[in-house]
Every structure is written in C-alpha cells, then in structure tokens.
Amino acid sequence: CDAGYFCEGGNARPAPCPEGFFCAAxxxxxxxxxxxxxxxxxxxxxxxxxxxxxxxxxxKAPVRCPKGFFCVRGASKPEPC
Incomplete structure (x- = not known):
C-alpha cells in the first residue's frame, strides 16, 4: 500500500487512512x-x-491555545502563563 493508505490482511484494495491516524507505506x-x-x-x-x-x-487538527495559556511547538495541552 502507498503511504496514506492501509491494506488490512494483505487486501489488494487500499483503504484511506482515517483522521487521527497515520499510515506509512x-x-x-x-x-x-x-x-x-x-x-x-x-x-x-x-x-x-x-x-x-x-x-x-x-x-485530527490543531486546537488554538486559549487566552491566558501558552503552547509551544508539539504541545499536547495548554500551559498557564
């Protein structure tokens, strides 16, 4: 399978990778x-x-850091200022 798709159980029909997941080649x-x-x-x-x-x-997508918090690159949660 190409990157962005997965082939479950060796299936020849690739399925698109769903949001919240990634699929390497x-x-x-x-x-x-x-x-x-x-x-x-x-x-x-x-x-x-x-x-x-x-x-x-x-x-599935980045969430804007709320006011009064800061978020560095790669943040998994906002940190208070």
Whole structure:
C-alpha cells in the first residue's frame, strides 16, 4: 500500500487512512497519531502541532491555545502563563 493508505490482511484494495491516524507505506493497519501531533485524513506521517496550538491524543487538527495559556511547538495541552 502507498503511504496514506492501509491494506488490512494483505487486501489488494487500499483503504484511506482515517483522521487521527497515520499510515506509512506498506501499512497493514492505521497507527494512532501521537500526543503533540495531528493527523488529517490520509496522513502519511504525524505532523507536529505548531506553536500557539495544542494537539491532544489522536488529534485530527490543531486546537488554538486559549487566552491566558501558552503552547509551544508539539504541545499536547495548554500551559498557564
């Protein structure tokens, strides 16, 4: 299977990797997106959460850091100022 897809049980029909997961080339199943990263649909690899945002477990997209908190690149939760 190409990156961004998985081929469960050696299935020849690739399935797109779901949001919150990533699929490297040759994946048999999706891998959960790690903390501090986000994985959009058909992600080939996890993307580090940018500064000013945080990414919780199996994030589909970065979440803006709330007022009164700060978020460094790769943050999994906001930290109080």
């Amino acid at each position: 040759g994946a048999h199943s999706p891998t959960k997106c790690p903390l501090g990263h986000y994985c959009e649909k058909q992600a080939k690899a996890p993307q580090a959460c940018p500064a000013g945002f945080y990414c919780e477990k199996q994030a």
